[in-house]
Amino acid sequence: MDKLRKHIEQVISLTDAEFDHVKSFFTLKKARKNQYLLNEGDEAKHEFLVLSGIYKVFYVDAQDREYIVQFARENWWMSDYEAFFRQKAAGMYIECILPGEVLYSTLETRERLSKELHKMEHFFRVKLTNGYVAQQQRIKLLLSSTPQQRYEEFSKLYPDLLQQVPKKLIAEYLGVSRETLSRLYAG
Amino acid sequence: MDKLRKHIEQVISLTDAEFDHVKSFFTLKKARKNQYLLNEGDEAKHEFLVLSGIYKVFYVDAQDREYIVQFARENWWMSDYEAFFRQKAAGMYIECILPGEVLYSTLETRERLSKELHKMEHFFRVKLTNGYVAQQQRIKLLLSSTPQQRYEEFSKLYPDLLQQVPKKLIAEYLGVSRETLSRLYAG
DNA sequence: ATTATCGTGTGATTTGAATCACACTTTTAA
DNA sequence: TTAAAAGTGTGATTCAAATCACACGATAAT
Numbered sequence: 001m002d003k004l005r006k007h008i009e010q011v012i013s014l015t016d017a018e019f020d021h022v023k024s025f026f027t028l029k030k031a032r033k034n035q036y037l038l039n040e041g042d043e044a045k046h047e048f049l050v051l052s053g054i055y056k057v058f059y060v061d062a063q064d065r066e067y068i069v070q071f072a073r074e075n076w077w078m079s080d081y082e083a084f085f086r087q088k089a090a091g092m093y094i095e096c097i098l099p100g101e102v103l104y105s106t107l108e109t110r111e112r113l114s115k116e117l118h119k120m121e122h123f124f125r126v127k128l129t130n131g132y133v134a135q136q137q138r139i140k141l142l143l144s145s146t147p148q149q150r151y152e153e154f155s156k157l158y159p160d161l162l163q164q165v166p167k168k169l170i171a172e173y174l175g176v177s178r179e180t181l182s183r184l185y186a187g
Numbered sequence: 188m189d190k191l192r193k194h195i196e197q198v199i200s201l202t203d204a205e206f207d208h209v210k211s212f213f214t215l216k217k218a219r220k221n222q223y224l225l226n227e228g229d230e231a232k233h234e235f236l237v238l239s240g241i242y243k244v245f246y247v248d249a250q251d252r253e254y255i256v257q258f259a260r261e262n263w264w265m266s267d268y269e270a271f272f273r274q275k276a277a278g279m280y281i282e283c284i285l286p287g288e289v290l291y292s293t294l295e296t297r298e299r300l301s302k303e304l305h306k307m308e309h310f311f312r313v314k315l316t317n318g319y320v321a322q323q324q325r326i327k328l329l330l331s332s333t334p335q336q337r338y339e340e341f342s343k344l345y346p347d348l349l350q351q352v353p354k355k356l357i358a359e360y361l362g363v364s365r366e367t368l369s370r371l372y373a374g
Numbered sequence: 375a376t377t378a379t380c381g382t383g384t385g386a387t388t389t390g391a392a393t394c395a396c397a398c399t400t401t402t403a404a
Numbered sequence: 405t406t407a408a409a410a411g412t413g414t415g416a417t418t419c420a421a422a423t424c425a426c427a428c429g430a431t432a433a434t
Contacts, residue, residue, distance in 0.1 A: 059327065059331075081320060115309075118308065121305065121309055122301065122302075129315060132318055133272055140246065144248050144252070147421075167381075179383085180421055182383055183383085364391070365411090366391085366393080366412095
């Protein structure tokens with residue numbers, strides 16, 4: 001559980017009592033390889049903070065093609081946030097790629113902690129700000145760049161993921177076919 | 188200035204004194220057609236709340252192609268947020284398409300109001316949450332859909348913009364060529 | 375140990391959208 | 405009021421990436 005405290009204290013500082021209170025809203029869960037933490041159609045009740053392992057957040061289109069919205073590793077939050085924030089049925093899946101542990105909690109937790117502790121609302125705002133900026137960059141990448149540029153950008157941002165996850169999945173993240181991606185670092 | 192109060196009070200409520208305080212950090216600016224509110228290379232000092240008019244937030248690639256990241260109308264916030272939050276030089280432009288008025292303030296304002304008034308931090312968190320969800324939807328659209336689907340989705344979300352802004356700009360928002368977009372509603 | 379299944383490279387073919395090119399209309403500016 | 409610029413439709417051509425097809429080694433399952 002100490003990882004949670006460290007994670008939060010990268011942004012704000014908490015007394016022991018405050019942390020104990022915060023902690024009480026989170027539950028630990030082990031994830032095995034290929035295990036699903038969220039299924040399309042489920043109520044998106046939880047958000048997850050990754051302690052270890054690698055996960056993919058993805059959706060499937062009418063032609064059964066998969067698209068990865070996010071890879072998540074240590075210290076990343078993940079959920080189908082569209083569904084989570086609006087408390088609707090999930091349109092996405094979360095699957096464990098490399099085994100590890102996550103903490104999970106609910107929207108109620110987020111709102112309640114934000115209300116009770118100004119500091120925690122600040123924490124969530126900062127996190128959201130970072131996420132917003134990251135998404136903006138992703139939008140720009142998808143709008144204007146060639147497969148080549150997307151691959152290079154990805155390699156720069158996530159050199160370790162490049163090693164740890166199958167190229168096939170990276171293609172699904174970049175919005176490029178497996179074959180095209182393969183030819184990028186061959187030619 | 189009453190529009191600012193209304194805008195904020197859609198999320199939280201403020202006393203007169205509180206609002207006066209908040210108000211004091213914002214400055215009114217009229218925008219004429221084709222006027223630039225932000226230029227690439229400028230320090231991204233300001234964020235804008237649109238009171239009236241229509242604006243586009245866009246960037247230009249090495250081949251001089253334009254890509255629109257956001258259209259903004261009444262009650263929308265806009266900036267090059269990547270640059271604004273990190274206080275770096277802007278990589279984007281903001282241009283007025285239809286004349287109107289905006290309010291602007293700084294990152295310092297946002298941080299200070301958030302610190303002074305828990306309610307205001309809540310306000311910004313809620314706004315950020317909404318923006319995050321909207322961007323998530325945009326990413327999904329760019330990742331998986333055909334030009335046809337993007338156009339249909341856009342028509343559903345912003346039927347009024349469809350009337351008010353040149354199709355050429357809509358093409359730049361959707362990441363499709365002008366000609367392809369034109370053929371979508373002809374064929 | 376032996377079969378499946380998965381991940382990956384690479385060639386051949388197809389295809390959808392970009393690009394190029396031009397006409398026509400509507401705004402905007404001199 | 406007249407010329408220039410911007411917005412838009414539509415055809416012909418090009419091209420980059422998707423798709424299809426197959427081979428092969430590495431995992432994973434029985």
